[in-house]
Amino acid sequence: xxxxxxxxxxxxxxxxxxxxxxxxxxxxxxxxxxxxxxxxxxxxxxxxxxxxxxxxxxxxxxxxxxxxxxxxxxxxxxxxxxxxxxxxx
Numbered sequence: 001x002x003x004x005x006x007x008x009x010x011x012x013x014x015x016x017x018x019x020x021x022x023x024x025x026x027x028x029x030x031x032x033x034x035x036x037x038x039x040x041x042x043x044x045x046x047x048x049x050x051x052x053x054x055x056x057x058x059x060x061x062x063x064x065x066x067x068x069x070x071x072x073x074x075x076x077x078x079x080x081x082x083x084x085x086x087x088x089x
Contacts, residue, residue: 007032010040021045 003020010017010030017028017040025048027041041049062077 002029003027004029004031006030007037018042 003024003026005013005017005028007030010028021028021040021042022044025042025045027039027045029036030038030040032038058081
């Protein structure tokens, strides 16, 4: 179940919200004037989620290349993959 708080609660209880985000690795949804406004999460949760997004994008790109018959051999792919991983570490 989502953790929803008001913008006033965030302002008044920043440490509580921060601790929750870090300990639960899940976002807190912030409302403003009764409407959804923000999703607040720890940097670690954000970075892990973004890394998954990038990985899925690479996989989709590779599947599309295979589908179009435009693929390189596995060794070349793995060399490029690990190069990319090291550059972004």
